[in-house]
Amino acid sequence: MAEINLYPAGQRQKINWHRFVGAFKTLNLVVTVVFFVTVFVVVSFIILNQNAINRAKAEEESYRNKLKALSGVEFQYMFLKDRAAKAEKVLKTRNVVKNLEDINSIMQKVGDVNLNEVELEKNKLSISASVPTFSSLKTFITEIKSLQSYQKGMIDSLSFSPDKGYVLQINFQ
Amino acid sequence: MLTIKKNDLETNLLNLKSSSSFIPSLYFLMIIVLLGIVLKVGLSKISEQKKTLADIKSKQAILADKEKTLSQAKDNIIGIFYNPASIALPTENPVLVSFSEVKSLLDLYLLPIDGYSINIGGEVQDQTVVGTTALQVTVFGKMDQVLGFLKDLEKESPLVVVNKLNFSNQKDLLSVEITVNSFYSPFVASKSTVDLPLQKITDSEKNVLIELGNLKQPNFSNPSPNGPFSRENPFSSL
Numbered sequence: 528m529a530e531i532n533l534y535p536a537g538q539r540q541k542i543n544w545h546r547f548v549g550a551f552k553t554l555n556l557v558v559t560v561v562f563f564v565t566v567f568v569v570v571s572f573i574i575l576n577q578n579a580i581n582r583a584k585a586e587e588e589s590y591r592n593k594l595k596a597l598s599g600v601e602f603q604y605m606f607l608k609d610r611a612a613k614a615e616k617v618l619k620t621r622n623v624v625k626n627l628e629d630i631n632s633i634m635q636k637v638g639d640v641n642l643n644e645v646e647l648e649k650n651k652l653s654i655s656a657s658v659p660t661f662s663s664l665k666t667f668i669t670e671i672k673s674l675q676s677y678q679k680g681m682i683d684s685l686s687f688s689p690d691k692g693y694v695l696q697i698n699f700q
Numbered sequence: 701m702l703t704i705k706k707n708d709l710e711t712n713l714l715n716l717k718s719s720s721s722f723i724p725s726l727y728f729l730m731i732i733v734l735l736g737i738v739l740k741v742g743l744s745k746i747s748e749q750k751k752t753l754a755d756i757k758s759k760q761a762i763l764a765d766k767e768k769t770l771s772q773a774k775d776n777i778i779g780i781f782y783n784p785a786s787i788a789l790p791t792e793n794p795v796l797v798s799f800s801e802v803k804s805l806l807d808l809y810l811l812p813i814d815g816y817s818i819n820i821g822g823e824v825q826d827q828t829v830v831g832t833t834a835l836q837v838t839v840f841g842k843m844d845q846v847l848g849f850l851k852d853l854e855k856e857s858p859l860v861v862v863n864k865l866n867f868s869n870q871k872d873l874l875s876v877e878i879t880v881n882s883f884y885s886p887f888v889a890s891k892s893t894v895d896l897p898l899q900k901i902t903d904s905e906k907n908v909l910i911e912l913g914n915l916k917q918p919n920f921s922n923p924s925p926n927g928p929f930s931r932e933n934p935f936s937s938l
Binding site: 562590601606614631 | 732734745749769847850854861864869898899906
């Protein structure tokens with residue numbers, strides 16, 4: 528159906544302007560709605576977050592109170608951790624008795640070794656021993672070479688006398 | 701008769717046009733500016749709140765974890781290992797207890813003492829340092845006795861480490877100079893650590909605590925009191 532424009536011909540453009548103003552008002556309405564919705568959403572978020580913060584703070588405070596009540600336990604726990612860490616270091620330095628056990632088992636294996644002097648430390652072993660026969664000497668040296676605790680061993684002296692047999696001085700480091 | 705001139709009509713229409721476009725435009729601008737302000741302020745507030753919440757949550761997680769660990773440790777680890785660990789590695793110099801144990805064990809293994817010396821070391825105040833005392837004992841005996849003694853000595857609490865052995869063969873017996881170290885370390889807990897995460901006891905440390913727990917605790921005997929005795933009434937015969 529054709530649109531009838533009752534305005535005089537000279538004023539017809541101004542009618543378009545009038546329509547534009549009408550559309551602009553609608554846009555204003557939309558923007559207003561968007562503004563209020565945005566305000567509502569933002570304020571809601573802020574309120575919800577504030578509630579969450581308050582709840583979290585209350586929970587945090589409750590944990591703090593519980594931890595205050597457990598402060599004695601915390602001290603004991605830290606003490607235990609401290610002792611364990613220090614004792615671990617101390618226990619790692621224990622190897623002298625084990626090395627003595629190894630030497631003793633070597634002596635029992637070889638049989639006729641006579642220890643004249645032994646100096647045993649964590650990283651050092653010095654043995655002065657006398658062995659009556661060559662086969663015992665050979666077994667003794669082979670066995671003592673297998674000691675794991677030391678990096679290098681050296682026979683400092685080896686002598687033979689018909690009365691004592693072989694007398695040797697070995698140093699391990 | 702109502703006559704409207706062409707110019708009057710145009711002026712009226714222009715006024716209508718300017719008033720009908722100016723107010724909505726101003727309103728539109730105002731709403732847009734307000735929307736911008738609301739978004740800027742609101743979003744920054746929300747982001748600040750999110751950050752605060754995240755901070756609180758992370759603190760809360762630390763506190764919750766700490767509370768859980770301590771509550772569990774209270775009945776398990778601390779109840780079992782606190783006393784053995786504090787005896788094995790005490791805060792005070794344990795040399796007298798160690799010497800008493802060495803002497804008891806030497807008696808048990810029938811090893812006579814030829815001589816002894818004690819070096820208590822200096823005073824230790826720094827809690828990161830482990831103080832060491834040295835106890836040197838010279839004994840006579842056979843290898844099996846000495847070895848048995850040394851093995852048992854390392855099973856005793858306070859913690860000791862056999863540091864040095866000097867053997868010399870004297871006829872059938874060995875003369876053994878034994879140097880034993882015992883250890884101590886002061887402990888002062890740092891203050892205001894509630895917010896800091898708890899440094900947990902690791903598995904290897906737990907094994908060490910088990911080892912300390914398995915050490916034989918020192919025997920503290922109670923000497924019988926020297927009295928009171930019953931006294932005669934000096935006036936009874938009168």
